[in-house]
Amino acid sequence: MALENPTYPGALSVFCGTGSKYISVPVGENGIDLNVLEDVLSQRRAKLIYVVPSFHNPTGVTMNVAARRRLIEIAGQFRVPIIEDDIYRELRYNGPDIPPLKALDEHGMVIYISSFSKVGFPGLRVGWIAAPRVVIDHLNRAKQRSDLHASLLAQAAIFEFARRGLLTKHIKRVKKAYSQRRDAMLEALEKHFPDDASWSRPDGGMSVWVRLPQSVNTSQLLVQAIESGVTFVSGEHFYSSSPRQNMMRLSFTMAGPQAIEQAVKQLGSMIKARLLKSRKERSVRRTDGLRALV
Ligand SMILES: Cc1ncc(COP(=O)(O)O)c(C=O)c1O
Structure with missing residues (x-):
């Protein structure tokens, strides 16, 4: 395979x-x-x-x-x-x-x-x-x-829904809502995520794939995010080999534009705080290793 x-x-x-x-x-x-x-x-x-x-x-x-x-x-x-x-x-x-x-x-x-x-x-x-x-x-x-x-009942239900022309209308409505939500997410990411993060700008689908700086472990971030009511899928679950720890998948279909903006803002400040902390720790480690040369 x-x-x-x-x-x-x-x-x-x-x-x-x-x-x-x-x-x-x-x-x-x-x-x-x-x-x-x-x-x-x-x-x-x-x-x-x-x-x-x-x-x-x-x-x-x-x-x-x-x-x-x-x-x-x-x-x-x-x-x-x-x-x-x-x-x-x-x-x-x-x-x-x-x-x-x-x-x-x-x-x-x-x-x-x-x-x-x-x-x-x-x-x-x-x-x-x-x-x-x-x-x-x-x-x-x-x-x-x-x-x-x-299930024959499920098949009959969707068949009848489509036969009456309701599926086409439904898909049109869903696409309109999802495209607004995607745009809200992309805007919020631009506004709230750190400059050294990057993400996909998909023409369709249900989610945005985000790469954070190497020092941010998204599984650890998820634990903190859930405590404040925000969830996402950490990237490691999508790999069959060599999983990357700094990736996250953000779904934009489950919430309205305002909730998306709020959630991305919360995530953005958690990520920035982690970056600040890891930069501070790195600079402490660097100064610890210094030897007096004079
Ligand atoms: C690529 C892909 N295939 C299949 C599925 C699952 O589809 P279904 O709910 O019809 O089993 C998903 C759900 O996330 C998916 O992303």
Whole structure:
């Protein structure tokens, strides 16, 4: 299994459990690093490639069309099917639509998965897969063995909702609210986070990926943040290897613009206080080490 590093923790628990073999491929400005992937596949046999090409969780990056074509080419060359997890596709707030890998795939290499969770119905547990017939037949049997079938009531409810045109309206409303919340978060970060922090500016999705200075450990920061009523996901949970301790994922979909501004302000002052403390400690350590030369 080859997968992006970092990636969605749910995928890590499915694909990277004890005993399973996986290859971690870094994510760059344009999604999965295709040079590394090509290199890795030329040396090791992989059975699947798992990617989130649009509004990647957690980095927010979206692969452009050229990168998508090259990924499909690489998959074709090494005969490795791709799982395209396109769960955030509907949540684009600006920029032109980019076709899914599945739409560009001439070799039948892509298994496309999505669900209704991110457009507002996580409790329904209804999703779908578009894949070659033979894959669907296998998955049908596996699904029957695991839970017989997905809830018929949930499927009927979402079907009726869509049939009446309400899903389209709902997605429009959700996108408007989420894009305002994203903008509120980006503005608040600019205002309240230290100059040496940096973050993604995603065209869609649900979260912003923040890099703090090395000295800030986001798991420790989280403990303090929770005490003051603010929460986020610390970055280490998204890595299959070499976890970074100074990353955090801030979701902008759960609260309104004012609450977001307030929470980012609180986080910003906690981070600045930690930076100040670590700078002071470093300068004390430096002066401790000084020896009188005269
Ligand atoms: C990339 C990705 N895939 C899948 C899921 C989970 O989707 P579902 O709720 O439909 O199982 C998430 C949820 O965060 C996600 O980020």
